[in-house]
Amino acid sequence: xxxxxLKKELKEKQYRMTPQREQVLKVFLETNSEHLGAEExxxxxxxxxxxxxxxxxxxxxxxxxxxxxxxxxxxxxxxxRYELVDKDSKHSHFICNSxxxxxxxxxxxxxxxxxHEYILKLEKLGYKIDEVDLKFRGICPKCAKKARGIxx
Amino acid sequence: xxxxxLKKELKEKQYRMTPQREQVLKVFLETNSEHLGAEExxxxxxxxxxxxxxxxxxxxxxxxxxxxxxxxxxxxxxxxRYELVDKDSKHSHFICNSxxxxxxxxxxxxxxxxxHEYILKLEKLGYKIDEVDLKFRGICPKCAKKARGIxx
DNA sequence: GTATCTGCAAATTATTTGCCGTATT
DNA sequence: AATACGGCAAATAATTTGCAGATAC
Numbered sequence: 001x002x003x004x005x006l007k008k009e010l011k012e013k014q015y016r017m018t019p020q021r022e023q024v025l026k027v028f029l030e031t032n033s034e035h036l037g038a039e040e041x042x043x044x045x046x047x048x049x050x051x052x053x054x055x056x057x058x059x060x061x062x063x064x065x066x067x068x069x070x071x072x073x074x075x076x077x078x079x080x081r082y083e084l085v086d087k088d089s090k091h092s093h094f095i096c097n098s099x100x101x102x103x104x105x106x107x108x109x110x111x112x113x114x115x116h117e118y119i120l121k122l123e124k125l126g127y128k129i130d131e132v133d134l135k136f137r138g139i140c141p142k143c144a145k146k147a148r149g150i151x152x
Numbered sequence: 153x154x155x156x157x158l159k160k161e162l163k164e165k166q167y168r169m170t171p172q173r174e175q176v177l178k179v180f181l182e183t184n185s186e187h188l189g190a191e192e193x194x195x196x197x198x199x200x201x202x203x204x205x206x207x208x209x210x211x212x213x214x215x216x217x218x219x220x221x222x223x224x225x226x227x228x229x230x231x232x233r234y235e236l237v238d239k240d241s242k243h244s245h246f247i248c249n250s251x252x253x254x255x256x257x258x259x260x261x262x263x264x265x266x267x268h269e270y271i272l273k274l275e276k277l278g279y280k281i282d283e284v285d286l287k288f289r290g291i292c293p294k295c296a297k298k299a300r301g302i303x304x
Numbered sequence: 305g306t307a308t309c310t311g312c313a314a315a316t317t318a319t320t321t322g323c324c325g326t327a328t329t
Numbered sequence: 330a331a332t333a334c335g336g337c338a339a340a341t342a343a344t345t346t347g348c349a350g351a352t353a354c
């Protein structure tokens with residue numbers, strides 16, 4: 001489980017483990033890391049009658065990013081979203097312009113292999129690459145199917 | 153020149169051509185489309201003693217995006233940035249974590265070919281792709297060279 | 305016990321909007 | 330002349346910050 005990792009990581013950096021920090025991390029674990037924004041995390045905790053102030057949610061999320069538990073994302077809205085950093089699976093995102101769903105393209109749909117040779121090319125030219133961010137937008141298979149249904 | 157295209161495009165959609173709209177578009181043409189944010193466009197015009205209010209800058213930029221003259225970008229700051237849509241050259245971005253410069257990876261550095269087969273794969277699975285957004289972060293060749301210099 | 309953390313409310317930043325006078329067609 | 334547009338100032342939305350009391354270690 002992840003919460004113990006947090007406990008350990010905090011201790012190492014002389015931060016303190018608090019109920020609030022545990023709760024915020026748990027939100028991401030419980031929701032299966034559904035690209036939540038800070039406001040959504042706050043609401044989720046309110047619903048569970050768990051008292052964490054909004055300021056603390058923001059501060060804790062920042063901390064979790066700093067410690068490498070969360071990755072900060074942007075999808076062209078006015079909000080930052082976050083996902084659990086899953087060390088062994090890099091992925092890209094597909095955002096459906098119709099239903100808004102964010103798909104994670106990984107495993108057999110991973111773009112990693114495809115990009116690998118390209119990244120080598122950049123590195124040969126002196127670019128040192130720390131992060132790759134690949135996003136697609138369009139219509140997802142589900143919505144595309146529905147749309148076809150309507151046409152007929 | 154692009155300003156005439158704007159004039160034409162506006163007429164077609166029964167929008168009006170105004171000095172402010174011309175000025176805002178010109179900023180992007182004159183600065184070689186350096187990924188400016190709205191605030192920067194506003195400042196640029198102030199310096200040139202061209203009077204355009206901030207609200208108009210925002211509204212005009214939105215319009216230019218809607219008309220397809222500008223593309224809206226996000227680089228994990230709290231600001232939207234914009235670039236001229238250059239029809240015949242899709243490109244990705246490399247953001248240097250050291251100097252902050254944003255590089256456009258195009259022409260011989262274009263990732264288009266590499267991604268092409270991958271996109272076909274997605275489309276075979278029913279995804280309809282309208283937009284691809286690929287970004288890298290790391291250290292650019294210039295900064296990498298400098299850093300090496302310091303080490304010695 | 306002490307330094308870190310939290311909650312609250314106020315501040316900040318980027319962007320949007322309402323309203324009314326102005327300019328384009 | 331009619332309608333779209335621009336400027337201003339106020340409104341909004343997301344996030345950040347200062348401070349005083351609470352809590353982890």
